[in-house]
Amino acid sequence: MVYVTRRERFNAAHKLWVEEWSEERNFEVFGKCANPNWHGHNYILFVTVKGKPDPITGFVMDVKDLSTIVKEQVVNKLDHKNLNLDIDFLPKGIQPTTENLVIHIWKQLETHIKGCQLHCIKLYETENIYAEYFGE
Amino acid sequence: MVYVTRRERFNAAHKLWVEEWSEERNFEVFGKCANPNWHGHNYILFVTVKGKPDPITGFVMDVKDLSTIVKEQVVNKLDHKNLNLDIDFLPKGIQPTTENLVIHIWKQLETHIKGCQLHCIKLYETENIYAEYFGE
Amino acid sequence: MVYVTRRERFNAAHKLWVEEWSEERNFEVFGKCANPNWHGHNYILFVTVKGKPDPITGFVMDVKDLSTIVKEQVVNKLDHKNLNLDIDFLPKGIQPTTENLVIHIWKQLETHIKGCQLHCIKLYETENIYAEYFGE
Amino acid sequence: MVYVTRRERFNAAHKLWVEEWSEERNFEVFGKCANPNWHGHNYILFVTVKGKPDPITGFVMDVKDLSTIVKEQVVNKLDHKNLNLDIDFLPKGIQPTTENLVIHIWKQLETHIKGCQLHCIKLYETENIYAEYFGE
Amino acid sequence: MVYVTRRERFNAAHKLWVEEWSEERNFEVFGKCANPNWHGHNYILFVTVKGKPDPITGFVMDVKDLSTIVKEQVVNKLDHKNLNLDIDFLPKGIQPTTENLVIHIWKQLETHIKGCQLHCIKLYETENIYAEYFGE
Amino acid sequence: MVYVTRRERFNAAHKLWVEEWSEERNFEVFGKCANPNWHGHNYILFVTVKGKPDPITGFVMDVKDLSTIVKEQVVNKLDHKNLNLDIDFLPKGIQPTTENLVIHIWKQLETHIKGCQLHCIKLYETENIYAEYFGE
Numbered sequence: 001m002v003y004v005t006r007r008e009r010f011n012a013a014h015k016l017w018v019e020e021w022s023e024e025r026n027f028e029v030f031g032k033c034a035n036p037n038w039h040g041h042n043y044i045l046f047v048t049v050k051g052k053p054d055p056i057t058g059f060v061m062d063v064k065d066l067s068t069i070v071k072e073q074v075v076n077k078l079d080h081k082n083l084n085l086d087i088d089f090l091p092k093g094i095q096p097t098t099e100n101l102v103i104h105i106w107k108q109l110e111t112h113i114k115g116c117q118l119h120c121i122k123l124y125e126t127e128n129i130y131a132e133y134f135g136e
Numbered sequence: 137m138v139y140v141t142r143r144e145r146f147n148a149a150h151k152l153w154v155e156e157w158s159e160e161r162n163f164e165v166f167g168k169c170a171n172p173n174w175h176g177h178n179y180i181l182f183v184t185v186k187g188k189p190d191p192i193t194g195f196v197m198d199v200k201d202l203s204t205i206v207k208e209q210v211v212n213k214l215d216h217k218n219l220n221l222d223i224d225f226l227p228k229g230i231q232p233t234t235e236n237l238v239i240h241i242w243k244q245l246e247t248h249i250k251g252c253q254l255h256c257i258k259l260y261e262t263e264n265i266y267a268e269y270f271g272e
Numbered sequence: 273m274v275y276v277t278r279r280e281r282f283n284a285a286h287k288l289w290v291e292e293w294s295e296e297r298n299f300e301v302f303g304k305c306a307n308p309n310w311h312g313h314n315y316i317l318f319v320t321v322k323g324k325p326d327p328i329t330g331f332v333m334d335v336k337d338l339s340t341i342v343k344e345q346v347v348n349k350l351d352h353k354n355l356n357l358d359i360d361f362l363p364k365g366i367q368p369t370t371e372n373l374v375i376h377i378w379k380q381l382e383t384h385i386k387g388c389q390l391h392c393i394k395l396y397e398t399e400n401i402y403a404e405y406f407g408e
Numbered sequence: 409m410v411y412v413t414r415r416e417r418f419n420a421a422h423k424l425w426v427e428e429w430s431e432e433r434n435f436e437v438f439g440k441c442a443n444p445n446w447h448g449h450n451y452i453l454f455v456t457v458k459g460k461p462d463p464i465t466g467f468v469m470d471v472k473d474l475s476t477i478v479k480e481q482v483v484n485k486l487d488h489k490n491l492n493l494d495i496d497f498l499p500k501g502i503q504p505t506t507e508n509l510v511i512h513i514w515k516q517l518e519t520h521i522k523g524c525q526l527h528c529i530k531l532y533e534t535e536n537i538y539a540e541y542f543g544e
Numbered sequence: 545m546v547y548v549t550r551r552e553r554f555n556a557a558h559k560l561w562v563e564e565w566s567e568e569r570n571f572e573v574f575g576k577c578a579n580p581n582w583h584g585h586n587y588i589l590f591v592t593v594k595g596k597p598d599p600i601t602g603f604v605m606d607v608k609d610l611s612t613i614v615k616e617q618v619v620n621k622l623d624h625k626n627l628n629l630d631i632d633f634l635p636k637g638i639q640p641t642t643e644n645l646v647i648h649i650w651k652q653l654e655t656h657i658k659g660c661q662l663h664c665i666k667l668y669e670t671e672n673i674y675a676e677y678f679g680e
Numbered sequence: 681m682v683y684v685t686r687r688e689r690f691n692a693a694h695k696l697w698v699e700e701w702s703e704e705r706n707f708e709v710f711g712k713c714a715n716p717n718w719h720g721h722n723y724i725l726f727v728t729v730k731g732k733p734d735p736i737t738g739f740v741m742d743v744k745d746l747s748t749i750v751k752e753q754v755v756n757k758l759d760h761k762n763l764n765l766d767i768d769f770l771p772k773g774i775q776p777t778t779e780n781l782v783i784h785i786w787k788q789l790e791t792h793i794k795g796c797q798l799h800c801i802k803l804y805e806t807e808n809i810y811a812e813y814f815g816e
Contacts, residue, residue: 138783139812140779140809141810141812142808192775193698196811
C-alpha cells in the first residue's frame with residue numbers, strides 16, 4: 001500500500017456566526033471570526049489516496065487525474081467564493097470551520113476516486129491551523 | 137546602514153470591482169476576483185527599516201517596538217476585516233489590490249518610525265504574488 | 273473523528289551532556305551538541321487534538337483555547353530558556369533531546385485538554401529533524 | 409514509542425516511458441513526463457524511525473547515524489543521477505514514479521536500521537506531490 | 545513606483561559540460577553536475593515588473609497577463625525539458641547555469657512586458673542556490 | 681551583472697545583556713532576550729555575490745567554492761556555539777544582535793571572495809526577523 005498526496009489551493013471568504021445567537025454571544029465564542037463583513041484565507045488542501053502502484057505505469061492513481069477531480073469537485077466550487085453563501089455542497093447554516101470543511105470535502109470526493117481509496121483530507125486555514133479527516 | 141525586517145500576518149476579505157463599470161466589464165477585467173460575495177487571503181507583510189545599529193544595544197530599532205507599531209497602525213485595522221468596506225486608512229473607492237495596499241500601508245507607517253527610516257513594504261497576497269513599495 | 277492541529281514556536285538553548293561520562297565520551301556520542309557553552313534552536317511545535325466537531329460551533333475545540341493552553345503550559349515555560357537548567361517539568365538530568373521533549377510536552381498537556389483528546393505532539397528541532405509522540 | 413524523522417535531499421533526472429508501448433500511448437498516459445530528453449526534480453526525502461528513547465542519551469537513534477545511512481544507501485546513489493539509467497537498486501524497466509521510489513528506498517534502508525524500526529519513507533517530487541510507504 | 549512579482553515553476557534536466565574539455569577537467573570543475581546521464585531540478589522563477597498602479601484598476605500590470613506571458617515565453621519552453629538540448633532561446637553550447645538562465649529568461653521576456661517595465665528575474669535552482677538579473 | 685546567493689545554516693545560543701547596566705535595565709530593554717541562562721536560534725544565512733558569468737563555465741563564482749568559504753570563515757565558527765562567549769571574530773562586549781552579526785559576517789567574508797564581489801549578507805534569526813548588510 002502506497003499513499004499519494006496532491007496539494008491544491010483556494011482563496012475564500014467566510015465568517016463564523018450562529019443565527020440563533022445574539023451578537024454578543026457570537027463575538028464571545030468566535031471573536032474576530034464573527035466580524036460582520038467577512039474575512040478570508042488562502043486555504044491549502046492536501047488530498048491523499050492509497051493503493052498498490054500499477055506494475056506497468058508505477059501509478060497508484062494518475063496524479064493529473066486526481067488533480068482534475070479535486071479541481072472539478074472541490075477547488076472550482078470554493079475558490080474566490082464565500083464559504084457561508086456560495087457553496088452548494090455545504091449544508092445550509094453549517095459553520096464553515098476547517099473541521100467541517102474537511103468532512104464535506106471528503107464527502108464531495110469519495111465517490112469520484114476510482115481504482116484506489118481516498119485516505120485523508122487535510123486543510124490548512126493558516127500556517128498555524130489545520131484539520132484532517134480520514135472518513136470516519 | 138543595516139536593514140531590519142519584521143514579518144506580520146493578517147487575514148482579510150476583499151473583491152475587485154469598479155462601481156462605474158458594468159458587471160460584464162468587471163468580470164472581463166478582474167475575473168473571479170470580481171465575485172460578488174467576496175473572497176479572501178492570508179496576507180503576509182514584511183516591513184523593512186534601515187539605520188545604524190546603536191553601539192550599545194546593537195539595535196537599528198527594537199524589533200518588538202516595530203512589531204507593536206505595525207500591529208497598532210496596520211495589522212489590527214486589517215486583520216479579519218473587509219478591505220473594501222472596513223478600512224479607515226484606504227481612500228473610498230480605491231481597489232484593494234496588493235499594489236494599492238503597499239502604498240497605503242507605507243503612508244500609515246512612515247510617520248511612526250522614529251530613529252531610523254522606513255525602507256520597504258512588501259506584501260504577499262498568495263504564495264505566487266507579492267508587491268513592494270519603497271516610498272516613491 | 274476530526275484532527276485539529278495548532279502550531280506554536282519557542283526559541284531555547286540546550287546541550288547534550290551526560291554528567292557521569294568523561295568529556296571525551298560526551299563528544300564521541302554527542303559531537304558538537306556537547307559544546308560546553310550551549311547552542312540553541314528555533315523549535316516549532318505542532319499539537320494535535322481529535323474529536324467530533326460540535327454541531328453548532330463546528331469546533332472540535334476552540335483553537336484559540338488550545339493555543340492559550342499550549343502557551344501557558346509549554347511555550348511560556350520553554351521560550352527563551354535553557355532546556356537543561358530552567359524547565360520545571362523536565363526531570364533532572366534528562367537529556368533535552370527532541371525525543372524526550374515530545375514525551376514531556378505530552379505529559380504537560382494531556383490533563384489540560386478537555387472535551388476532546390490529545391492525539392500527537394510533533395516538534396521540529398531544525399528543518400531536517402523532528403520527533404512525534406502519540407502518548408504511548 | 410517515539411517517531412524520529414530525518415530530512416534529506418537529492419536532485420535527479422528521469423522520464424516515464426514504457427518500452428512496449430508506442431510513442432503515442434506513452435504521451436497519452438504520461439503526458440510531458442514522457443519527453444524523450446528527460447526532465448528532473450529536487451526530491452525531498454523524509455525517513456522516519458520509531459523506538460523508545462535510550463534512558464541515558466535520550467536518542468531513539470542517533471540522527472547523525474541515520475543521516476549517514478540514508479546518504480550511503482540512498483542519497484549518494486540517487487543524487488545528480490538519472491533514475492531510469494543509473495540506479496543499481498531499482499529493478500530494470502521499473503517506472504521511476506514517486507510511488508515506486510518510496511518502496512525501493514524502503515527496501516534499500518530496512519536492513520540498515522539497527523536498534524529501532526524503520527517506520528515511513530516519504531518523498532516529495534514537487535511541492536504539490538508526495539508519496540509515502542510504511543513497509544507493507 | 546510599485547514592484548509586482550509573480551512566481552512560476554518548471555522542472556527540467558540539465559548537466560554542466562564543456563565539449564572542448566577532457567572528462568577529467570569537466571569533473572574537476574563541475575563535480576557531480578557533470579554526470580553524463582543528466583540530473584534535474586524543480587526550478588522556481590520570480591518575475592518582477594515595476595510601474596505606477598493604474599488609478600482605476602489598481603494594477604501595475606494584470607498579474608494574470610504577466611503569468612500568461614511568462615508561461616508562453618518561458619515556462620512552457622523549459623518545463624519537463626532538457627536545458628542543454630531542447631531550448632530554442634538558449635545559445636548553442638552555453639552552460640545552463642542558473643546565472644546564464646536568468647540572463648536569457650530576461651531577454652526572452654523583456655519585449656513582451658507592455659505598460660510597465662521588467663525589473664528582475666530571480667531563479668532558484670535548489671533551496672540553497674538562486675541567481676538574480678536586473679537587465680544589465 | 682548577475683547576483684548569486686548561497687544559503688547556509690547554523691544553530692547557536694546567545695543573550696542580549698549590557699554589563700554596565702542593572703539587571704532591571706537589561707530586562708526593560710531586552711525583555712526575555714536577557715534571560716541569564718541563554719536561549720538560541722536556528723540562524724539562516726544568505727550570502728550574495730555579484731559579477732559577470734564566465735563565458736565558458738557560466739559561473740559568476742563556483743557556488744561550491746562560495747559554500748566552502750562561508751563554512752570555513754563563518755558557519756564552522758558559529759554553529760553550535762555561544763555567540764557571546766565563543767566567537768573570535770566578534771568584538772568583545774558587542775551585542776550579538778542580528779544587525780551586528782551581519783556586519784561582522786561581512787567583514788569576515790569580504791577578503792575571501794575572489795573574482796567577483798560580495799554584495800549582501802542576509803541573516804534570519806526567526807521566521808519573523810531578518811537583517812541585511814550591503815557593506816556600507
